Amino acid sequence: MVKFYGKPVYKGIAVGSVVVLKNEDQKVKRRKVDSPEEEVAKVERGVKMAQEQLQALYEKAVVEVGETSAAIFEVHQMMLEDEDYLDAIYNMIRAEQVNAEYAVAVTGDNFSEMFAGMDDDYMKARAADVKDISNRLVQCVSGNQEDGLNFKEPSIIVADDLSPSETVQMDKKKILAFVTVHGSANSHTSILARMMNIPALIGVPLDLDKIHSGMKAVVDGVQGEVVFEPNEFVCEEAERKIKKEQEKLQLLQELKGKENVTLSGRKVNVYANIGGIGDVGYALENDAGGVGLFRSEFLYLGRDDFPTEEEQFQAYRQVLQTMGEKKVIIRTLDIGADKQVDYFNLGKEDNPALGYRAIRICLKQPDIFKTQLRALFRATVYGNLSIMYPMITSTEEVEKIYAIVGEVKEELRKEQITFKDPEQGIMIETPAAVMISDKLAQMVDFFSVGTNDLTQYTLAIDRQNEKLDDFYNPHHEAILAMIQMITDNAHKHGKWAGICGELGADLELTEKFVKMGIDELSVSPSMILPLRKRIREIS
Amino acid sequence: MQKFDYVIKDEVGIHARPAGLLVKEAKKYQSEVRIVKDGKSAVATKLMAVMGLGVKCGDTVAVEVEGADEDAACEGIKAFFESNF
Numbered sequence: 001m002v003k004f005y006g007k008p009v010y011k012g013i014a015v016g017s018v019v020v021l022k023n024e025d026q027k028v029k030r031r032k033v034d035s036p037e038e039e040v041a042k043v044e045r046g047v048k049m050a051q052e053q054l055q056a057l058y059e060k061a062v063v064e065v066g067e068t069s070a071a072i073f074e075v076h077q078m079m080l081e082d083e084d085y086l087d088a089i090y091n092m093i094r095a096e097q098v099n100a101e102y103a104v105a106v107t108g109d110n111f112s113e114m115f116a117g118m119d120d121d122y123m124k125a126r127a128a129d130v131k132d133i134s135n136r137l138v139q140c141v142s143g144n145q146e147d148g149l150n151f152k153e154p155s156i157i158v159a160d161d162l163s164p165s166e167t168v169q170m171d172k173k174k175i176l177a178f179v180t181v182h183g184s185a186n187s188h189t190s191i192l193a194r195m196m197n198i199p200a201l202i203g204v205p206l207d208l209d210k211i212h213s214g215m216k217a218v219v220d221g222v223q224g225e226v227v228f229e230p231n232e233f234v235c236e237e238a239e240r241k242i243k244k245e246q247e248k249l250q251l252l253q254e255l256k257g258k259e260n261v262t263l264s265g266r267k268v269n270v271y272a273n274i275g276g277i278g279d280v281g282y283a284l285e286n287d288a289g290g291v292g293l294f295r296s297e298f299l300y301l302g303r304d305d306f307p308t309e310e311e312q313f314q315a316y317r318q319v320l321q322t323m324g325e326k327k328v329i330i331r332t333l334d335i336g337a338d339k340q341v342d343y344f345n346l347g348k349e350d351n352p353a354l355g356y357r358a359i360r361i362c363l364k365q366p367d368i369f370k371t372q373l374r375a376l377f378r379a380t381v382y383g384n385l386s387i388m389y390p391m392i393t394s395t396e397e398v399e400k401i402y403a404i405v406g407e408v409k410e411e412l413r414k415e416q417i418t419f420k421d422p423e424q425g426i427m428i429e430t431p432a433a434v435m436i437s438d439k440l441a442q443m444v445d446f447f448s449v450g451t452n453d454l455t456q457y458t459l460a461i462d463r464q465n466e467k468l469d470d471f472y473n474p475h476h477e478a479i480l481a482m483i484q485m486i487t488d489n490a491h492k493h494g495k496w497a498g499i500c501g502e503l504g505a506d507l508e509l510t511e512k513f514v515k516m517g518i519d520e521l522s523v524s525p526s527m528i529l530p531l532r533k534r535i536r537e538i539s
Numbered sequence: 540m541q542k543f544d545y546v547i548k549d550e551v552g553i554h555a556r557p558a559g560l561l562v563k564e565a566k567k568y569q570s571e572v573r574i575v576k577d578g579k580s581a582v583a584t585k586l587m588a589v590m591g592l593g594v595k596c597g598d599t600v601a602v603e604v605e606g607a608d609e610d611a612a613c614e615g616i617k618a619f620f621e622s623n624f
Contacts, residue, residue, distance in 0.1 A: 071556050078559040082586045111587055118593045122551050126590060129555070304555065343551070 002228045006179065006204030007469070008221040009190040013241045014177035014199045018215045018228070019151045020208060021159040028138060031099040039093045039100040043086075046100070046141035050080055053136065072304060076133050085111055100141045108134020125304075125342040156217050160208060172198075172278070177219035179226050181206050182466070194505075197526040201226055203466060252529040256287045260531075262514060262538040269520040270528055270535070271327070273500055277315055280322045282525035287532075290327035292448065292522020293388070293500040294319060296372065297334050305343050306368065312375035320383025329386040329448070329500075329522075331427065332372055334358045353453075353462060358391035363400050373408045377419040386423035388448055393432040398443050427500075429453035434482045437489040447490050448522065451501025455479055474503055480512065487517045498522055510534045540605040541613035549624045552595040557623045562586045564619045570606025572616055583616070 033039055058073035079085065085107065092103040108130055116127040154174045161182040178193050178200040193200035199221035211228060218227045218238045227234050260270045271292030272283035276299075283291060299307045299315055307315075320328055335341055336357020349355040362369035376387055389401055405424070412419055428434060429450030437447065451474065456463045458479060461472050483499065490497035498520030503509060505523035507530060513521065514535065523531055547553065553561070553574075565572040565583035572583035576598060581588035583602075594600055602620070604613040 075555045075559050078562060078586050082588075084585050084588055114587075114591055118591075120552070120593050120595060122554055123590065123593050126555060130587070305551075 001231050001234070003225055004204050004206055004228075005225050006201035008224040009200045009202055010193045010198060011221045012177070012197060012199035013221060013238055013245060014156060014219045015230075015235060015238045015242070016154060016156050016176040016217070018158050018211060018213055018217050019155040020211055020213050021157060021162070022208060028101045028105040029099075030102045033093075033097055033099050036094045036097050039098075039103070040090050042100040042141050043089055043093070043104065043137070046104075046137050047080055047086070049140040050133070050136050051077055053140070054080070072129075076129060076136075079129065079133050080137070101138050104134055104137045104141060108137070121345055121347075122342065156219055158206065158208070158211055158217075177201075177221070179204050179206070179217075179219060181208065194502075194524050194526065252533065255529050255532050255536075258532060258536070260289070260535045262535055264539060266514060268514060268518065268535055269498070270531055271329070271498075271500075271520060271522040272525045272528060273522050274319075274525070277318055277322075279525065280319055283528075284322070286525040286528040288326070288525060288528050290329070290384075291319070291323060292327075292329050292498060292520060294328060294330040295334065296330055296332060297339055300333065300335055300341055300344075301339065303343075306371070309371045309375045309378075312372060313378050316375055316379035316385070317382045320379055320385055323383055325384055327384045327386060329388050329425070330376060331388045331390055332359070332376075333362055333368065334390045336361060353456065353464075359389050359397060359401070360391065362389075363397065363404075366404055369404060370408055373405060374412065376422070377408060377412055378417060380420040380422050381418055385420075386425060386446070388425045388427060388446075390427040390450070391429060391453075392426045392440070393430045395436065395439050395443060398426065398440065402443075427453075428486050429457070429501075431458050431482070434486055437486050438492065441489045441493040441495050444495065446495055447486055447497040448520075449483055449486055449497070449499045449501060449503075451479065451483075451499060451503035454482065454501065455503075458482065474506065475509065479503070480509075483513070483518070484516050487519075491517060496520065505531060507531065507534045511538050514538055540603055541609045542601060542603050543613065543617055544599055544601050545617075545620045545624070547594055547596055547598050547600065547624050550596050552598065553589060553592070553624060555590060558586055558589045560623060561589060561619065564616065568604075568606070568608050568612035568615065570604050570609045570612040572612065573603045573605075575601040575603060 054073050054077045058070050058077070062070040088107045088110070089103045092098065092107060093100060112127040112130040112134070115123055115130060118124055151174060154176050156177045156179060157170070157175055158179045161180050162178065175198055177198060180202050181204055183190065183202040190200060190202060199219050201219060201221060201224060204226060215228050216230065218230045218234055220226070220238065220241070222241070259267065261267045269289050271290040272286065272288035273293040273295070274280060274283055274291055275295045299312055316330060334357070335344060336346060336352060336355060340346065344361070346356055376385065379385060392398060409419070423445040425444050425446035425448060426433070426440065427450045428437060428447050430453070433440060434454070441447070452463060455461070455472070455474055455476070459472065459476060461468045487497045496519040499513065499518060500522040504521040505527040510531065521531060549557070562584055573580050574583055574589060574592060576592045576594055579592055581592050583589060602616060604616060606612065
C-alpha cells in the first residue's frame, strides 16, 4: 500500500483499477534475435492487428464526431501501409538481427524526426502521428493490448498531465478519477473533471514507472490523497464514503423541479456550462434552466482542419433542439492562450494569455468568424439562441463584430435562408471591459462575467502556472467590486448580468452575488442542484 | 513518359488526408507516378515520402507518369490534382 497526496480539484471518491497514460515513448529494449524472419512475421501480424484497431476507432469516431474528424484514423491506417516505413522496419530486423519492437520503435523515431525537422508547422505536427502509429504497432507486436485512451472498464486515469484534446477523446463513462503529476487547478483537465463530477487530484508526486495499469487504487478527492494497492480497511472506508456521497446526491435530486428562489422571493437563473453536445444530457439531468455557456471551441479541438459551416450548424441545431424552449448561450470561438490548435497556425507567443486569441482571431481572420456566425444564425430558428462574444476590451470591437454580423445577415437574406435575431451579449473578462461597462451595456443585450480570465488579468496571475496557485485569490475584493460595477451598469441600461466563470459555482459567494443583483449564474452541470439548495437558504 | 506541372492552390498544401487519397488514386494505375519538388522526388504511392516533400500552397510540383497506362494515368492524376490541391 502506497499513499500520495495531491491537490483535489473535485471532491469525490473513487475505487477502481488504474490505467497509466504515458506521454513519453514506450521503453523498448534492443534484443539480438536468432530468427529475423520470425520477427518480420510478428510485424506483419502486428500491422494487421493495428489496422483492425484503427478501423474500429475510425468507425466509432465517424458516429461520435463525424467523418471529417474521424479522417485522422484513416490517415493513420494509410501511414501504416506505407511501403518505405514497413521496408525500413523489415530491413533493420534482417540487417541487424534485432527484435521487432525495437525495429518499429527506431524506425518510428526516424520517420517522426523527418517530419519534426520540416520547416512547416503543419508537417511538424505530423511527427506526432508517426509516433502514434509506431507506438500502436509496438503495442500490437509485443502483444500488449492496452490501447491508450480506449480502455475497456471504468478506470482511474493516471498521467503526467493531460491535454484538453486527450481529455475530450476519452469516453467519459469510463473515467472513475483523474490523478496527474502536473497540471494546475485552473487547467482544462481540472475544469472538465469538475464538470463531469469526476474525482481528480493534481500535483501528485508520483513516479510513473512504479505505477502500473491494472493496479487497484482509491482516490479521495476530499482528503486529497490517492492510495495504490490499498488494504481491505482503506477500501471499505472508501466504499462507505461513496455511499454517503450518493445519499447526499439523492437528497439533491429532490431539489429537481424546484425554483431557484431565495426565502425573500428573489429569483436567480441557474444555467449550465457545457463543452459539447454530449454534455447537454448532463445539463438536463441536473435540471439546468438553460445553457449559460456553450464553449464552441470544442468543435475546433482534437481535429486537423476547421469544422465546416454545416458541421457547426448541425451541432448548434442539435443543442438548441434538445434544450427546447430553454435559453442556450453559445460563445463564439475562444481559441488561443491555453487552448492551442495546430491548424490555426497561431505560432508561438511569449505571452499567449495576453496574445492572439478569441475575438482577436475572429476580427483579424473574419472568414473563420463568418463561418461560425453563419452556422449560428442558421441555427437560430431551432430554439432560443443567444450569441456571446469573448475577450472584449473596447466598444470598437463590438462595432466591428456588429459590422461582420450585418454582412452575414445580408448574405443569408440574399440566399433566402431564414433566421431570427438572437440576443447578443459579451463576456466581461478584461479589466478594460469592466471599466467601460457603462458604455458597453448600451450596445449589447447582456453581460456574462468570465471570472477565471478576469481574475488572472486583474491579479496579473497566469492561470497555467501552478507555482502561483497560492497567490491566486479568487475572492479578492477587487474582483467582487468589479462584479458589482458590471451588474450595476447592466441594470442601469435595462440589461441583465450573469457569471459563467468558476466563481459562479462558489457556494461561499452565492449570497453575496444574489445581494449584488446578479441575474444569472452559469455553472458546471454537477453544481446546479447544490447551487439551488444554497439559493433557497438565502434570506 | 507523361509529365505536367502544377501549382498548389490548397491552403495547407499536400496535407495528410489528401496525400492519402493521392496514394489511393496512384495505386489505381500500373504506371509509376512521381512527384518532384525542388529536385526531390517521391513516388506517389508512398504516403510518408509524399508528405515528406513538404509541398505548400503556391509551390510548383512536376508530376511524372511512366508505364503501360501512362496516358490514362496522367489524365486521372491531373484531374485529381485539380480537384484536391
